[in-house]
Amino acid sequence: MNLAKGCNPSLQEMQAFTKAPNFKWEKTHKKGYFTNLNPKMPHIKRASLWEVLRFYLFKPKNAKPKYPLPFIKTDFKSLYTKNPAVVWFGHSSLLINDEYFKILIDPVFSSYASPKAWINRAFESNVSWSSDDFESIDALVITHDHYDHLDYPTIMALKDKVKHFIVPLGVGSHLRFWGVPFTQITELYWWQSLNLTPSIKITSTPSQHSSGRGIQWDRTLWTSYVLDIKDKKIFLSGDGGYYTHFKQIGERFGSIDLAILENGQYNLAWQYSHSFTPQVFQTALDLKAKMIMPIHYGRFAAGSHAWNEPLKNLISLCDTHCLPISVPKIGEVYELNTPPKREIWWDF
Structure with a gap:
């Protein structure tokens, strides 16, 4: 048994999901699955074997950086920030910190993002993080159950902290299979909220993506989030293609102080799963974002582009249209209410 694959929700659990508008239950086949809001793409089509092989065989030489990326080795055990702050670990792994309260987002501290160590290896790096870097973690947030966002070795190392x-909704089945107590898990559907503290609230918001760690796909939900921390709103995109839900989120929340947006790993073969850079910029406009911070790059190569191409293109768009963009180094603390990080570290 490959424990890393986790365990999809049971038939009984999936029957309970039928209350969710975008969960479809096939009574005759006794199975169910989540769908996207986009009627043209309710299910993300899987890339064909040829499309996947073509990507791996003909991806550009600079799909990975020539040298290890620069980093800052922050001491998280003693980290205190007066304002909400963000630390990026590469790809989509983040720490949101407020005073001493710590929220980990999609942590992947392994050197690969797949069920097998030889698939989807991380870029060469001079830095790594582990459970030893944290005294305790107040909340651990997952956006969906793909291997580059829900990492079995990392969860097992961190779960006791x-x-x-x-x-x-549904992703708790993996965690329970891995030994996380039922009482420590909250599963959210789109637009459901949870108060983490009197001054911190998290809301699950729609996304256009897919889920699955094996043969049975879309048995669990995928989501984005809005974090209300004191007087600030932080949007966490997770993975997802562009659609009208971003505008709906912007209208509901008024404005977003920092939009942390997926930007990278795009390919025409999976164009509805991930956003191209012009769509990322439009997402920020739809969200009424005051500042962008790009993620989903800098650790794994899963798109048919140079590793830093999406970043350079998004910076150019933001600068042209006078939208602030913060691009911290891996491990660097960016505190809201301070100027964006713009030291050029990616140009090689």
Whole structure:
């Protein structure tokens, strides 16, 4: 048995999901699955074997950086920030910190993002993080159950230090299979909220993507989130293609102080799963974002582009249209209410 694959929700659990508008239950086949809001793409089509092989065989030479990326080795055990702050670990792994309260987002501290160590290896790096870097974690948030966002070795290493897991509907089945107590898991559907403290609230918001760690796909939900921390709103995109839900989120929340947006790993073969850079910029406009911070790059190569191409293109768009963009180094603390990080570290 490959424990890393986790365990999809049971038939009984999936029957309970039928209350969710975008969960479809096939009574005759006794199975169910989540769908996207986009009627043209309710299910993300899987890339063909040829499309996948073509990507791996003909991806550009600079799909990975020539040298290890620069980093800052922050001491998280003693980290205190007066304002909400963000630390990026590469790809989509983040720490949101407020005073001493710590929220980990999609942590992947392994050197690969797949069920097998030889698939989807991380870029060469001079830095790594582990459970030893944290005294305790107040909340661990997952956006969906793909391997580059829900990492079995990382969860197993961290789970005894995590006070509360917040995940999309159905993803709790993986965590329970791995030994996380039921009482420490909250599963959210789109637009459901949870108060983490009197001054911190998290809301699950729609996304256009897919889920699955094996043969049975879309048995668990995928999501984005809005974090209300004191007087600030932080948007966490997770993975997802562009659609009208971003505008709906912007209208509901008024404005977003920092939009942390997926930007990278795009390919025409999976164009509805991930956003191209012009769509990322439009997402920020739809969200009424005051500042962008790009993620989903800098650790794994899963798109048919140079590793830093999406970043350079998004910076150019933001600068042209006078939208602030913060691009911290891996491990660097960016505190809201301070100027964006713009030291050029990616130009090689």
